[in-house]
Amino acid sequence: MAVDPHKHCPICGxxxxxxxxxxxxxxxxxxxxxxxQQKRSRLILYVVIIIFLVIWAVMTFVK
Known part of the structure; x- marks a missing residue:
């Protein structure tokens, strides 16, 4: 009683x-x-990280 090779739909199964x-x-x-949505979330994450790095660089190197 073997089952044919298959996979399941990631949305409905x-x-x-x-x-x-x-x-x-x-x-x-x-x-x-x-x-x-995943691409948008990843882009937002990258933008936030860049903003924090720029703020950190400004606060560290400009006194």
Whole structure:
């Protein structure tokens, strides 16, 4: 009683073939929205880190 090789949709958990990313266009929309949010969050994090580094550099080297 072996199960064919498969993986599960990261959005809804439905079994899908190994070469598929998601199971449906609806799940693809959710997946794309999550990726965009992740990119936006990462960009905001980088901007905040750069701002803190600039403030630190100004406070350290300009007296």
């Amino acid at each position: 439905t079994p899908i073939p190994l070469n598929e990313l998601v199971c449906s266009p609806d799940c693809q929309k959710v997946w794309d929205a999550r990726l965009n």
